[in-house]
Amino acid sequence: MNRSLMPPSFLPDRIAFYALKFLTRLCDTMGVLLLASTLLIIVSAVVVRDVLGLSMPWTEEIASLLIIYAVGFGSISAWVRGEHLLVDLFSHRMSSLAKGLQYRLVALISCSFFSLAAWGAWIMSYMSAHNKTVSLSISFTWLYYGILLGFVGMAILALWQTLRGPVEWQSIKGSGGDDN
Template sequence: MDDALPPANGADRVAFHALRFITRLCDALGVALLVAILGLIVMAVLARDVLNWGMPWTEEVVSLMAIYAVALGSISAWVRSDHLVVDLFSHRLNGAGLQVQHRVTALISCGFFVLAAWGAWIMAGVSVNNNTVSLGISFSYLYYAVLGSFISMAVIAAWQTLRGPVAWHVEPHAQETTP
């Protein structure tokens, strides 16, 4: 998506720039979280082995940060269609068939994301009073990352269902080279 040219005008141009911004923001925040995770792990090891200080809270913070990094990465991957797909027959479909397949797949994905977001919402509510041992952080914050990720992907999938395939999005089968 970064190499694609934006549409000339209209709603597609706004969507293109919004999705590119979302992707770049999620990527940047995800990388920052991963760097922070690495820094915390190194700090905890050095504090334990060199200074003989125990830092049990780092495990809880690293787990929380890792879940948020994965949630941000999944949003970015969904926008770029980088999630794992099994493409058995898309390359054999014509224009109308590809339109239908794209929209049906996006609609099914949207339904799954809504269902998963609902499950994350329920789990966040159930685990309000369950806290981590060292810092007393509610486990709900873990489920909020999952909830935000699935809501974001559901909104994007709903847009994909309504809009259909876009010209700036290169499908995986279009990237393959023919011998």
């Protein structure tokens, strides 16, 4: 086995390694299940409409809800793996100390943004508590909870990154959980 894929020996890092690995697998599994459910619902609606001539207007509402939660879980998984969009223009010219400071600064700014976005999702969930979808009368609050889930998860991870700083085992592609 490649040494770079081995879990760290320092106990807190080892715990974080396995926790992030578990979190990534959980989020990936939930995202795949939610997307598969969405696909099944949409295909069912098309088949029922075209073959039986019946309509299933509620499928749009359920599909929207499932997609929002799938994006929430997927965003957490992508954050752990470092797969969100990143523009890196000058990091390759920086010293190790400067890279570490940049890493923490970006994580702190990201944590602030994610916290603000989570707060906005929380406020919107409160403000839309009495607004309901047309077909199933599902409160829009449940839609905003999916957004809240994604931003809270990424804010917690960004806070951890700010406090911990860069770690060698996390910068390895795939160490978030898809190799072991």
